[in-house]
Amino acid sequence: MIVIVSSLSFILDGILSRYLYSSTFFLPLFTIVSLIIIYPYFNNHYDKYFRYLMIIGSLYDIVYFNTLFYNFFLFILIGFIVGFINYLLSNNLYTNILITSVSIVFYRFATYIFMVIFKNFNFDINILIKSIYSSLILNIIYCIIIYLITEIYSKKHKIVRSK
Amino acid sequence: MYKKHKKDKRNKIIIISIFIFCIIVGFIINVVITNRQLTIFEKAIKDSVLTVQKIISYPIDLVINKITENKEKDKMYDEYLNLKQEIANINHYKLENEELKEELKEMKKLLELNNTLHDYIQFNAVVVNRNLNYWNDTITIDKGEHDGVVIGMPAVVGTGLIGKVISTSTFNSTVRLITATDVVEKISVKIQTEDGYVYGILSKYDNETKTHIIEGVSLTDKIKNGSIVTTTGMGDIFPAGIMIGEITGVRTDTFDLSNVLEMKSKVDFDSINYVTLLKRNL
Numbered sequence: 001m002i003v004i005v006s007s008l009s010f011i012l013d014g015i016l017s018r019y020l021y022s023s024t025f026f027l028p029l030f031t032i033v034s035l036i037i038i039y040p041y042f043n044n045h046y047d048k049y050f051r052y053l054m055i056i057g058s059l060y061d062i063v064y065f066n067t068l069f070y071n072f073f074l075f076i077l078i079g080f081i082v083g084f085i086n087y088l089l090s091n092n093l094y095t096n097i098l099i100t101s102v103s104i105v106f107y108r109f110a111t112y113i114f115m116v117i118f119k120n121f122n123f124d125i126n127i128l129i130k131s132i133y134s135s136l137i138l139n140i141i142y143c144i145i146i147y148l149i150t151e152i153y154s155k156k157h158k159i160v161r162s163k
Numbered sequence: 164m165y166k167k168h169k170k171d172k173r174n175k176i177i178i179i180s181i182f183i184f185c186i187i188v189g190f191i192i193n194v195v196i197t198n199r200q201l202t203i204f205e206k207a208i209k210d211s212v213l214t215v216q217k218i219i220s221y222p223i224d225l226v227i228n229k230i231t232e233n234k235e236k237d238k239m240y241d242e243y244l245n246l247k248q249e250i251a252n253i254n255h256y257k258l259e260n261e262e263l264k265e266e267l268k269e270m271k272k273l274l275e276l277n278n279t280l281h282d283y284i285q286f287n288a289v290v291v292n293r294n295l296n297y298w299n300d301t302i303t304i305d306k307g308e309h310d311g312v313v314i315g316m317p318a319v320v321g322t323g324l325i326g327k328v329i330s331t332s333t334f335n336s337t338v339r340l341i342t343a344t345d346v347v348e349k350i351s352v353k354i355q356t357e358d359g360y361v362y363g364i365l366s367k368y369d370n371e372t373k374t375h376i377i378e379g380v381s382l383t384d385k386i387k388n389g390s391i392v393t394t395t396g397m398g399d400i401f402p403a404g405i406m407i408g409e410i411t412g413v414r415t416d417t418f419d420l421s422n423v424l425e426m427k428s429k430v431d432f433d434s435i436n437y438v439t440l441l442k443r444n445l
Contacts (some may be wrong), residue, residue, distance in 0.1 A: 014213070014292040017434075019227070029295065047168045062205045063212045064295050065329045066198075066337060069191050111296060118192050127370065 001159055002038045005146060008054055009034035014064065018163075021046045026138040027131075029104055031060055032078060033143045036099045037150055039082050040091050046083065074110055078103045093147055094139035101136060101144040108132045166339065198329050200314075206332035210307070213291055213335050217305065250435055260377075283402040283441040286310065290436050291335060300343035302326075307334040312441070315400050318438045322429040323406040324394065325438060341375065341407075342368050342432050351397040352377060352407060355425070356391050361386060362395060363424065365407065374411060377424040386413055393425050402441055 036051060042049040053158035063069045068119035081100055089095045108131045115121045117119045154161055201209060233427040288304035306312050308331050316328040318338045339351070350365040354377070363380040380386065390410040396403025412425035 011212075011216050011219055013295055014216045015223065017295055018220070019223075019291040020291060027295075059212070060206065062201065063209050064292070066201060067200070068192075069187065070172050070195055073187075073191065114195070119271050 001150065001154065002041050002052070005150060006031070006034045006052075010056070010063075010140075010144070020138070026137045028142070028162065029107065029135050029139050030142055031056060032075075032103050032107060033100055033139050033146065035075065036096055036103060036143065037083050037146050039086060041057070041154075041159070043161065050076060050079055057132060074107060078106065081106060093144065096143055096147050097140055100140055104139055105132055106136050108135060110132075139161055174309040181184050198314075200330060201332055209332045210334045213305075215290060280437065285439050285441050287366075287437060287439050288312075288336075291306045292440065300326075300432070300433060300436070301329070302338050302340065303403065304336050304338060304440075306335065306440065307336050310335050312336045312440060313442075317401045317405065319405055319441060320430055320435060320438055324401070325407060325414075325430055325432070325435060327400060328440065336436065340432060341365075341428070342370075349399060350407075351395040352392050353395045354380070354386055354392050354410060356384065356386055356390060358385075365392075365426070369425075374425040374427050375408065377410075377426055378416070378421070380422040380424055382415065382420070382422055386410060386422065386424060388412065405441075 013028050013030045016026075016028045016030075020028060035056065038052075039049065042052075053075045054072055058068070059070040059074035060075070061069065065071060081103055085095065085099050085102065089098075109128065112121070112131065116123045132140050153159070205348075210354040224445070238429040242360050284305065288310075291303045291305050294301040304318075309436065310326055312331050314328055314331060318325050319325060324341060326338045326343075328336050329338040329339045351362070352365045353360040353374050361380055361384040363377040364380045365375055367376050368374075369376060377392070388410055392407045392410065394403055394405040406429070408426045408428035408430075411427045414423050414425075416423050
């Protein structure tokens with residue numbers, strides 16, 4: 001389940017970036033959404049979850065960014081956010097939507113601040129806000145769909161997941 | 164004594180952790196701000212993932228192409244009439260082109276000149292994916308080192324220049340678009356005027372107005388809106404005569420010492436599916 005969800009999201013990220021780039025509201029960040037969906041399937045084995053995040057982060061760096069350790073660290077930080085919110089709230093559809101929103105805002109904010117500091121970008125709050133809302137809608141829809149599919153599948157096949 | 168030793172040990176661990184953290188952060192900054200080249204291992208991973216992606220997107224491409232094809236069928240007759248008119252002029256252009264080519268060849272021979280700034284070899288590529296990072300405008304294409312792609316090659320589409328290759332793997336390459344806000348390299352350009360050409364430097368892209376800024380143009384040069392901007396061929400990367408865009412605005416710089424021109428590209432950067440790479444023949 002974990003591998004299927006994350007690899008599907010990883011590949012879809014690349015494919016859809018080609019078709020949906022021209023639309024302002026639908027920029028995919030499915031790999032990040034998949035990190036949220038797969039969290040309960042690790043059944044509180046945090047070490048395994050974070051090791052998995054490191055692998056996905058490294059792949060994301062190599063395939064889509066030509067960098068090293070950049071998304072690797074961002075994904076680990078997102079992992080902490082996911083773990084913390086799941087610790088506070090029980091895992092359900094609304095929690096997943098909340099974590100998706102927080103993670104996307106964090107990811108866009110962190111990358112933009114990094115670019116402003118180290119790549120001499122001019123700080124423009126409008127660009128930052130635009131980058132956030134353009135990613136939110138599609139990824140929340142994806143989160144809902146993939147959550148419902150995994151929920152039905154895990155119930156049908158009695159896959160244990162932490163609540 | 165024991166407490167002091169424990170405290171010292173803790174301090175040491177904190178200092179070492181901070182040191183390691185600083186090294187890692189420094190490394191990440193260096194990797195992100197420079198155009199890092201992938202190792203053989205990374206190239207293999209990238210190529211494998213992108214191959215899987217290409218296989219999966221093949222049926223999607225097929226459906227989208229069919230839909231576009233059907234949409235275009237409606238406009239076919241109008242386009243046919245336009246083309247019919249253009250074909251009438253083609254023979255004239257063909258003859259003129261042949262004549263000019265022959266003339267150029269003779270002149271080169273006369274001057275013992277092997278290549279000019281206009282000489283380049285071209286080959287086509289398909290866009291595999293677009294940047295996921297909102298800030299760095301890049302595209303990945305399905306041609307790599309195996310097909311002869313090298314770093315620095317200019318990429319163009321029918322309507323003009325779009326960018327250059329910044330990274331290659333065996334079967335894929337990454338092209339940074341000229342609309343990227345973090346473009347550090349400047350492009351030498353010439354602007355067509357009534358009296359000839361005016362030279363300038365394409366320096367940056369304004370995301371708000373969606374225009375490029377051309378600097379270093381003398382105040383005495385009279386430039387009209389709509390003037391065509393092309394590459395000069397100076398420098399190692401871009402061959403001469405590649406269309407970049409049209410002038411949309413002329414103003415002076417902060418100190419009133421030179422003209423600053425605004426240029427709009429004719430390329431639709433939101434829908435680039437096929438690109439042509441140019442290799443300079445110098």
